[in-house]
Amino acid sequence: MSTTETRAVPAALRTATGREATRWVAAHCRQVPWLTAATVLSTVAGAALQVLPVLLLGRVVDAVVDGESRSVLITVGALMAAAALLGAVATGVSTYLIGRLGADLLAQLREGAVRSVLGMPSSRVEQVGRGDVLSRVGDDVAVLSxxxxxxxxxxxxxxxLVLIATVGMFGLDWRLGLAGAGALPAYALALRWYLPRSAPLxxxxxxxxxxxxxALISGLNGIDTVRAYRLEDSFREKVTSESWRVREYGIEVFRFFGRFVGRENRAEFIGLVLILVVGYALLEADAASLGEVSAAPLMFHRLFTPLGAIMFTFDEAQKSGASLTRLVGVLGEDSEDRLVGDATVAPADAVPYAVTVEGLTYRYPDTEHPVLRDVDLTIPAGGSLALVGATGAGKTTLAALIAGIGTPEAGSVRIGDTDLAALDEAGARALVSILTQETHVFSGSLAEDLRLAAPRASDAELRQALRTVGADTWVDALPEGIDTKVGEGGERLDVTKVAHVALARLVLARAPVVVLDESTAEAGSEGAAELERAVLAACAGRTTLFVAHRLTQAMAADRIAVLDAGRVVEQGTHDELVALGGRYARLWQAWREGS
Known part of the structure; x- marks a missing residue:
């Protein structure tokens, strides 16, 4: 929809619960049982081998106290060295396998999320806003990666490692294990305080x-419209406000995490004090050996490193968890299954159809007032109609509905005898092609880019489409013609050339009805004049609806409809409306004076 058109705050895409995300991860781990099992086993082995030297150190202390032979010390020392070496190897293997398993899961999740987004109805994408969609398949994937x-x-x-070390403490002496476990309630309370508050944050x-x-996408995509209506300050304030909101959340997250670290440090202090006190009491009562009492605080201290690692990476893990729930939520988005009706969809190159809009009313979700009310329009087969009106009049919304994006609250849009509400999106696309100012050139050869609209088109048909829109001159000047790589990493195309490519796709698509929503708005005045000629050539013989950014476009149409506050207030030819002296005449006068 138009960036300057009044609309509701978009409803965000679905976000999964933590339980749903966990189930998704578990289900995909079961699909690779050998990799999952190897990952778990290597991680457990690495942790056990890291704890073993501490237990052996207690044996060394007891051997020295009991005056055992030096060979015992040598044997224990060799075992400690071997455990350290094997532990390092197992930890390295574990890290590699965790990364590989995670990369496999991320690849499946990313592909599924992108597939889900590409399969969404256009109306859903328009409803939630491109910012939410792009942040999920872009930012969230990057954060999770x-x-x-x-x-x-x-x-x-x-x-x-924390689990194995805890088991090791109980292996030394159950009383020392209980003393160390005395820190667990403090840890649990800290986590219970942190987790429910941090995930929503x-x-x-x-x-x-x-x-x-x-906010950034809206302002940049409609920059010419923003400038034309002097809305720069409004959009700048919007972006600034949203940026400050992101900043405030970042500060709150950092402050919140700092409080969590303090609570964890208190838990460590409690556990270490308990172990030292119980160990001293056991030693005084001759209920434990010096080796066991010496190894216990070292074992508990061995927990500090992994716990510290958990705390200092927990922030990143929480971000990853939040991104995971958002991506899994995209997979669970319900699709709008609109069944294809009995009406026959027009074949390519069919004669143009008339467009009839009757009693059309539309409102955005969660809004009180409709943006369009009782709109009646007719575009004769092969004719053209231009929509003009002030910002927020409903031009872009009406154009989208005529293109089959969204469903009216009341009334209908018919292409010939076919009601668009009876078609799915594929059926609507066969009848109507829409071109907005948000054109894009994909990375690859120019021929591949053009064949997005007609996969089976021959090279000759591609060149003919380019010739139709007046792009053949600059295309022939490219190093390899239509086989030249364009887009990212290839030949850079200016806005006029990008629009030429989009118009050539429009020619190749051959839909009998064409909707153009400010399709030449991004070009300069010289480029716009060139593109307006290209638009007329691309739309020749088709039923065409223009959302006119420039009134020169409106002049070129057979008829003009003036929208105001969601209603059609004037209709007629350019000369008729100027002579009428109404809203269009005032727009025309302002346009002439501005030009």
């Missing part, structure tokens, strides 16, 4: 980042 490389392996390995931070992206 970083977490899989850094935080998640650390948290998983450290968690297993991280999700809010990700949503704020998506809102900021949406």
């Amino acid at each position: 970083k977490g899989i490389r850094m935080a998640i392996p650390t948290v998983f390995s450290a968690g297993v 991280y999700r809010k931070q990700r949503v704020a980042q998506a809102d900021r992206a949406q």
Whole structure:
């Protein structure tokens, strides 16, 4: 929809619960049982081998106290060295396997999320806003990828090490184990305080980042419209406001995490004091050996490193968890299954159809007032109609509905005898092609880019489409003609050439009805005049609806409809409306004076 058109705050895409995300991960781990099992076993082995030297150190102390032979010390020392070496190898293998398993899961999740987004109805994408969509398949994937490389392996390995070290303490003496376990309630309370508060906070931070992206995208995509209506300050304030919101969430997250670290440090202090006191009492009562009492605090201290690693990577892990729930939520997005009706879809190159809009009313979700009300329009087969009106009049919304994007609250849009509400999106695309100012050139050869609209088109047909829109001159000047690589990493095309490519796709698509929403708005005045001629050539013989950014476009149409506050207030030819002296005449006068 138009960036300057009044609309509701978009409803964000679905976000999964933590339980749903966990089930998704578990289900995909079961699909690679050998890799999952090897990952768990190597991690447990690495943790056990890291704890073993501490237990053997207690044996050394007891051997010295009991005056055992030097050979015992040599044997124990060799075992300690071997355990350290094997532990390092097992930890390295574990880190590699965790990364590989995580990369496999991320690849499946990313592909599934992108597939889900590409399969969404256009109306759903318009409803939620491109910022939310792009932040999920872009930012959230990047955050999760970083977490899989850094935080998640650390948290998983450290968690297993904490568990093994705790078991090792009970292996020394159950009373020493209980003393160390005395820190667990403090740890549990700290986590119970932190987790329920942190997950929603991280999700809010990700949503704020998506809102900021949406504000930036809206302003940049409609920059010419923003300038034309002098809305720069409004959009600048919007972006600034969203940026400050992201900043405030970032500060709150950092402050919150600092409080969590303090609570964890108190838990460590409690555990260490308990072990020292109980160990001293056991030693005085001759209920434990000096080796066991000496190894216990070292074993508990061995927990500090993995716990510290967990704490200092927990922030990244929480971000990854928030991104995971957002991506899994995209996979669970319900699709709008609109069944294809009995009406026959027009074949390519069919004669043009008339467009009839009757009693059309439309409102955005969660809004009180409709943006369009009782709109009646007719575009004769092969004719053209231009929509004009002030910002927020409903031009872009009406154009989208005529293109089959969204469903009216009341009324209908018919292409010939076919009601668009009876078609799915594929059926609507066969009848109507829409071209907006948001054109894009994909990375690859120019021929591949053009064949997005007609996969089976021959090279001759591609060149003919380019010739139709007046792009053949600059295309022939490219190093390899239509086989030249364009887009990212290839030949850079200016806005006029990008629009030429989009118009050539429009020619190749051959839909009998064409909707153009400010399709030449991004070009300069000279480029716009060139593109207006290209638009007329591309639309020749088709039923065409223009959302006119320039009134020169409106002049070229057979008829003009003036929208105001969602209603059609004037209709007629350019000369008729100027002579009428109404809203269009005032727009025309302002346009002439501005030009």
